[in-house]
Amino acid sequence: MIVEREFLRRIAKAAAAETLPRFRAHGDVSNKLSGGFDPVTEADRMAERAIRALIEEQFPDDAILGEEFGIKEGTSGREWVIDPIDGTRAFISGIPLWGTLVGLKVDGRAVAGMMAQPFTGELYVSDGSAGFYEGPGGERRLATRKTSALAQATVCTTTPSLFLDGKRALYDAVEAASQLARYGTDCYAYAMLASGNVDLVIESGLQAYDIVALIPVVEAAGGVITDWQGGRAEQGGDVIAAATPELHAEALALLRS
Numbered sequence: 001m002i003v004e005r006e007f008l009r010r011i012a013k014a015a016a017a018e019t020l021p022r023f024r025a026h027g028d029v030s031n032k033l034s035g036g037f038d039p040v041t042e043a044d045r046m047a048e049r050a051i052r053a054l055i056e057e058q059f060p061d062d063a064i065l066g067e068e069f070g071i072k073e074g075t076s077g078r079e080w081v082i083d084p085i086d087g088t089r090a091f092i093s094g095i096p097l098w099g100t101l102v103g104l105k106v107d108g109r110a111v112a113g114m115m116a117q118p119f120t121g122e123l124y125v126s127d128g129s130a131g132f133y134e135g136p137g138g139e140r141r142l143a144t145r146k147t148s149a150l151a152q153a154t155v156c157t158t159t160p161s162l163f164l165d166g167k168r169a170l171y172d173a174v175e176a177a178s179q180l181a182r183y184g185t186d187c188y189a190y191a192m193l194a195s196g197n198v199d200l201v202i203e204s205g206l207q208a209y210d211i212v213a214l215i216p217v218v219e220a221a222g223g224v225i226t227d228w229q230g231g232r233a234e235q236g237g238d239v240i241a242a243a244t245p246e247l248h249a250e251a252l253a254l255l256r257s
Contacts, residue, residue, distance in 0.1 A: 015051055099187045121136055122134070150200075152179055190218055
């Protein structure tokens with residue numbers, strides 16, 4: 001394994017201590033975006049501080065990239081990538097489709113990661129060797145389902161309004177060919193893919209901290225996750241994750257058309 005699961009559990013617990021007391025507590029919300037709405041809360045900031053403190057204590061030579069507090073340079077070739085609350089819009093709306101994302105890159109490649117949803121008591125994690133679910137009902141290995149055709153697939157995206165500059169038509173073609181589409185899922189959709197509940201996740205305009213933690217979780221479960229050109233997804237941008245290589249290829253062909 002690349003990183004001990006127990007360390008990732010400690011991160012999840014430390015973040016939950018900051019996020020859960022503030023969830024559905026109607027706290028102040030700030031807007032980070034002039035001319036739009038990009039919310040941030042005290043929970044985002046405090047959770048990231050708690051995560052950074054653990055990483056800096058355990059791995060002082062590692063780099064850290066976080067959504068709220070930027071980059072801390074490192075010398076080890078390892079970089080932790082943090083989104084303390086992925087799905088802040090869901091968080092401030094009282095909807096439990098948000099999560100804490102922490103991923104580890106080694107020499108630029110995502111190799112381990114976790115998505116923790118403390119309100120539901122769930123942890124989806126890859127330690128670099130395998131993927132695991134921990135939560136209600138006990139622990140089990142993560143595994144995607146074997147859907148190979150888009151006509152039988154459930155596809156998720158956070159919102160179709162993500163798709164700009166002609167990308168909406170490409171996404172709509174995939175949705176029209178699929179069996180079922182669901183919206184509003186943020187990082188939770190990737191966890192549902194890795195646990196065999198949905199088949200396809202398509203998003204656009206992602207940052208590295210939105211996706212690095214989820215790449216190892218999806219891949220450890222047997223899924224495929226790339227950008228829309230079929231390359232690595234660590235830099236974010238346009239991302240597609242699929243339960244099987246066959247499904248990935250069919251959907252990717254439509255996105256490229």
